[in-house]
Amino acid sequence: MTTQNTVIYVISDALGETAEFVSRAAAAQFLGVKTRIRRVPYVRDELHLEDIMEEAVAERAILVYTLVLKELRDYLEKKAIEKGLRTVDILGPLIGALASQTGLEPTHIPNIIHRLDEQYFRKVEAVEFAVKYDDGKDPRGVLYADVVLIGVSRTSKTPLSMYLAHKGLKAANIPLVPEVNPPEELFNISPRKVIGLTLRPELLNSIRTERLKTLGLRAGSDYANLDRIMHELEYGRSVMKRVGCPVIDATGKAVEETASIVLELLFKEDRNE
CATH class of the missing domain: 3.40.50.2300 (Response regulator)
Structure with a gap:
């Protein structure tokens, strides 16, 4: 043709x-x-x-x-x-x-x-906020965010932050790493605006392996080691339990679907106040 x-x-x-x-x-x-x-x-x-x-x-x-x-x-x-x-x-x-x-x-x-449209300007401000406070760059963002996403590496925190920003929400995200203590700010805010993200270990292993290939690194790295991933996820769950926040298993969910759950949780809390 x-x-x-x-x-x-x-x-x-x-x-x-x-x-x-x-x-x-x-x-x-x-x-x-x-x-x-x-x-x-x-x-x-x-x-x-x-x-x-x-x-x-x-x-x-x-x-x-x-x-x-x-x-x-x-x-x-x-x-x-x-x-x-x-x-x-x-x-x-x-x-x-x-x-x-x-x-x-x-x-x-x-x-x-x-x-x-005030929503337009709020959206622009929210996108700038998400970029500034992405991946725990500045933990002070936790104090000013509408929602804080926490989870181990590659659980879609950044894409979800940007999607929520386009909905006008200021989203900060914090990576959870066993060797690094979470910022104290995380425990000084209401747990109702914190959302934990997790994935099934096998899927996370696959995602991280592909990520290493993209970066030209060997797949045998600890980053994509299943035992290491299990350890990180367990650590992540312990932090989420300490915070007292809801947890979303994003396995098999598109970013839009996870975002709708986040919005439902946030607005549910707003209605209960």
Whole structure:
């Protein structure tokens, strides 16, 4: 089967993340098509649009756009017809439907969702927090976190911290190592905001073995030794018991699934307060 090449220009008066996501989802439906997506953010005037469309003509690109200003949408559509370009308006029809349904006029303010959505700024702050206090870099983060994840190495603490950060939660994580005492801060906070993570020894052994291969190290290292892993897990359970926190066995669970359990535990405690 011959592979076809297609180019999509994602044009937006903001970041264009939504339009790019939709474009990638649509392109994924065509296995015989190699699609290149070019995102063009912060387009605010006709001159900028004209330059983009000249380039799009040369590549016979499809124009996918999220433009709030009706004047820009109309201009783009007019020029696209003149130049023989296909277009997909992602925002316009929905804005029109909402205006018709509510009887209200839209604000026509570009990027307004990021200006007004406090959750967006909280998410950014939470991601920065997760990076700063990842892997026990600074134990003081435990005192300011919304949730603290503890567990031995490779129990998905970092991916889970980042996923929770995108939900707006400030997550710190602390690795549990038998030779290193946990930070005292861990025992000075409410155990209700601490979550222990564990995995079955065999799976952890497999994950660590693959990790060593990735790093170019020999698989016989203590890091991937099953007896050592059993010892670490036992130590981890003892710390979790001392903290008095709930423990999640993440074996066979996707990060999203583990995160939903964490959120359920946290919100359950909030409701009980």
